[in-house]
Amino acid sequence: MIIAPITISDIAKKSKVSVATVSRVLNDSDKVKEQTKEKVLKAIKELNYAPSDIARSLSRNITNTIGVVVPDINNPFFGQVIKGISSVTDKNDLYMLLCDTDENEQKEMKFIEMLKRQRIRGLIITPTADNDKFNAKYLSILENLNVPVVLLDRDVKYSKFDGVFLDSISGTYDAIECFIKEGHRKIAIISGPLSSKPGRDRLRGYKKALTMNGIEIDDRYIFYGDFRLESGYELTQEILKMEDPPTAIFVSNNMMNLGCIKALTEANVRIPEDMALIGFDEIELLNIMNMDISVVSRPTAQMGEVAMEILLDRLNEQKVDNQDTKRIILLPTLILRGSEKNTK
Amino acid sequence: MIIAPITISDIAKKSKVSVATVSRVLNDSDKVKEQTKEKVLKAIKELNYAPSDIARSLSRNITNTIGVVVPDINNPFFGQVIKGISSVTDKNDLYMLLCDTDENEQKEMKFIEMLKRQRIRGLIITPTADNDKFNAKYLSILENLNVPVVLLDRDVKYSKFDGVFLDSISGTYDAIECFIKEGHRKIAIISGPLSSKPGRDRLRGYKKALTMNGIEIDDRYIFYGDFRLESGYELTQEILKMEDPPTAIFVSNNMMNLGCIKALTEANVRIPEDMALIGFDEIELLNIMNMDISVVSRPTAQMGEVAMEILLDRLNEQKVDNQDTKRIILLPTLILRGSEKNTK
DNA sequence: CTGAAAGCGCTAACAG
């Protein structure tokens, strides 16, 4: 079903001027006599003409699309991020080509190559992982794009791309220290996968806080999940079965936190009376349900906005060789709602 | 920051053949001698060449992007829908240009015009509203696109576009009838806005069920919300203040349902002992939290998939004048979890 | 102010 769209020469013909003139009124580039301009505008309106961005891109050798690659748009975090990105693209006549990788590295690389063909002007991406295994190939694909890349939330080892991240270490540190001030000594963590930087950092923050406060690190209290709900659920069940269970749990992301709460609820473990809890990332729904869970909160939409603004700056830069990588590290906020309390 | 990408003629030069030959191996279109083919492939690999979809689109006079316009990607419903669409585009070398309208009609029309310039091949859209006020202009913009359009979830009056919808009437009818069978007689509804078809239909289903079961419609039990959480919250508070309150509430969408539950929880109204409840659309989180709320459920991701498949069919159609509109109406399922019970 | 013409990177006849 193809209907040949109106072209610039249709307009030129109809208004009896050259295509160059039409182009001029389209772009407001050169001075055009008011009278001819009106003629052209009239023809455009009558024929319902809209210039082709495809032809324009080819001619100008530059597109107005940017690529956005995320692991899962159904994760509210990324939903918010995309919203943030949109708010900037909307104002700058930029389009967003969206790709959802499903946390699949192969898919991700394929998408990047597709985006290259589309000649995107820039890329905002949350890589699936930063495994050493994939790193070399991955990096070269990304660099081969030859457009500015902004990393979002997850880093890529040995890369010098711009990025917007969150200080996971300090966020976790604050949470753990808060537990300690409440008098907790046996504090467990449900960590994310160590193949991602946020996963590693949150564990680091945990260990650091314990160490700085003179509490010995007990490996029995460290559990490794994969950021998905199920693992939070299962690991919490394990925790509840321990001989010498902790009195507080820190959970490294929102999905696992949900799983944890589910397990606690099912086992009739009260929060915080029987088990104190702090999680990483806000869970909007819990607030709606009046469930008071303390969390390390981060400015989600803002992360998207900032990433897009960095990208925008790059697009507007003159020199190609600007090497000073821009890495923004936002600070999370610890929001206390009572679930961290020690009621013993 | 612009780096001129490698072009087809770079490859031609390097492998000492014509651009036509390069194009041939790129597209596997004509027979090329194995030996030359290898030469070309080698050059492509060495220079890390990726053909420009921009140039290709212009030359072929056809793009491989489709537009997707939704009111809010943060609504889990649309998140799922997009996932469904992606699953089909991924397999068909199609790209998705995503636009989030924020339920704003002006924005929506602007997006559609932008998408026209991008020469999208087709459009999947959930219109913000189908007000008579905007209808004429809106319709003409959509038709002016001159590409296949598939409506998703919300209809456009007087239009003959394809679409994927849900039978809201029957879904609501079943829910209300279930209430009645439980012995409820005073049944309230928190309706959506009547400016959208789903809003209207759900109210119709409600009225129909009452009428068919010989229960008189009592306007005092009909409340009008706007699909947002807050309105569900406020209207529920109103309901609780009534002199002769209902014993059951039907809520027309997931967001308002959350608001309703919030209000009930805050007022210490037990579900279903003090108030029975059924809502439209699943709320994943409630299930996770083991909160047993009965809902009218629909196949979300599938709606996206089906929409994209209809679009795909249109794109592959030969004749331009195929007038038989395809309108798929999916059936919802009533999922009972106990919140509908009458314990009196 | 305006028109003619070259060119953006690729495809698709048309020759050979």
Next chain:
DNA sequence: CTGTTAGCGCTTTCAG
């Protein structure tokens, strides 16, 4: 099998 060439729809010198 392979090369030449004319566009695709637009922008952008360069003249006038």
